[in-house]
Amino acid sequence: MDFLPVLSDHEALDCRLPAHQTVPVVVASPHSGSIYPAAFLEQAAVPLAALRRAEDAFVDELFAAAPSLGMPLLAARFPRSYVDANREPYELDPGMFEGPLPRPLNHRTTRVAAGLGMIPRVAASGEAIYRGRVPSDMIEHRLETCWRPYHQTLSQLIEHTYSTFGGALLIDAHSMPSSASTLGSRDRDQRVDIVLGDNHGEACAPEFTAAAERWFRARGLRVLRNQPYAGGFTTQRYGRPALARHTLQIEINRALYMDEARHERLPVAGVLTRVITGLLEEMGQQAHEILQSRRPLAAE
Numbered sequence: 001m002d003f004l005p006v007l008s009d010h011e012a013l014d015c016r017l018p019a020h021q022t023v024p025v026v027v028a029s030p031h032s033g034s035i036y037p038a039a040f041l042e043q044a045a046v047p048l049a050a051l052r053r054a055e056d057a058f059v060d061e062l063f064a065a066a067p068s069l070g071m072p073l074l075a076a077r078f079p080r081s082y083v084d085a086n087r088e089p090y091e092l093d094p095g096m097f098e099g100p101l102p103r104p105l106n107h108r109t110t111r112v113a114a115g116l117g118m119i120p121r122v123a124a125s126g127e128a129i130y131r132g133r134v135p136s137d138m139i140e141h142r143l144e145t146c147w148r149p150y151h152q153t154l155s156q157l158i159e160h161t162y163s164t165f166g167g168a169l170l171i172d173a174h175s176m177p178s179s180a181s182t183l184g185s186r187d188r189d190q191r192v193d194i195v196l197g198d199n200h201g202e203a204c205a206p207e208f209t210a211a212a213e214r215w216f217r218a219r220g221l222r223v224l225r226n227q228p229y230a231g232g233f234t235t236q237r238y239g240r241p242a243l244a245r246h247t248l249q250i251e252i253n254r255a256l257y258m259d260e261a262r263h264e265r266l267p268v269a270g271v272l273t274r275v276i277t278g279l280l281e282e283m284g285q286q287a288h289e290i291l292q293s294r295r296p297l298a299a300e
Helices: 038-043 048-052 137-165 205-220 233-238 271-295
Strands: 014-015 026-028 075-078 168-176 194-197 224-227 245-253
Touching: 014 137, 026 137, 075 137, 137 168, 137 233, 168 233, 168 271, 194 205, 205 224, 205 245, 205 271, 233 245, 245 271
Parallel strands: 026 075, 026 168, 168 245, 194 224
Antiparallel strands: 014 075, 194 245
16 A cells, blocks of 8 residues: 655654555654754753753654554654644744734643743743743744644644545654652652543543553553543544544653653663554554444444
């Protein structure tokens, strides 16, 4: 089976296609990018190490087996602190910018209030990223060079998958800092390893969430659903179960595979990579069955 043309050679993207897509699954990693433009670093009021704390570091590597299993893998090369592809395009804080704004902005969201819009205002530490205001023409520049290529490509991959198989499952791959995984508890035994976000049942069929939860729990991992991460712009935009388009967000505790302070992979990362590879195989098999069983509902 041949793929429709996609922006696989765009400098902002890493789009890895299988020789033949054999399962109705697409994998995406919007936050694992680590290529920092020099001009951006010159504007930054915080060191590179602080900016890198926002990365979902190595997540694209954890899911790297996807193409060999017959499913495309899309990863952003641009860093999350530069452009967050899991936000609406104009979800921005107008107070960040100097100059005329391109259009009315969606600035009344909790994410913008926290400084985490499409162009983030603060680093993971809570410190301001920029020394001063950002020229407003940077909004369209970053949309055109990063945000839009990512979502145009992702949309093409999903729609091609749908047209080929009659349905599609998008696995939106993320990681979470270990500090967020205890949900306020200081007891390491209460640590959460995996958070599955299906937008509280709105983004994918419950069978998909249940299948992923079973897989992780069977391997001794602690799993929660939708707490504290139910999904962002991606689950809301692409998760349309009634139209046979499903999206499941997977958040992985970084302590399982990396040294967060040194920003390095741990030796045990290979174990988790094998777990993720097995999950992708399982979800590929499940996707055929679940989409087939739900096809009459999708056609309504």
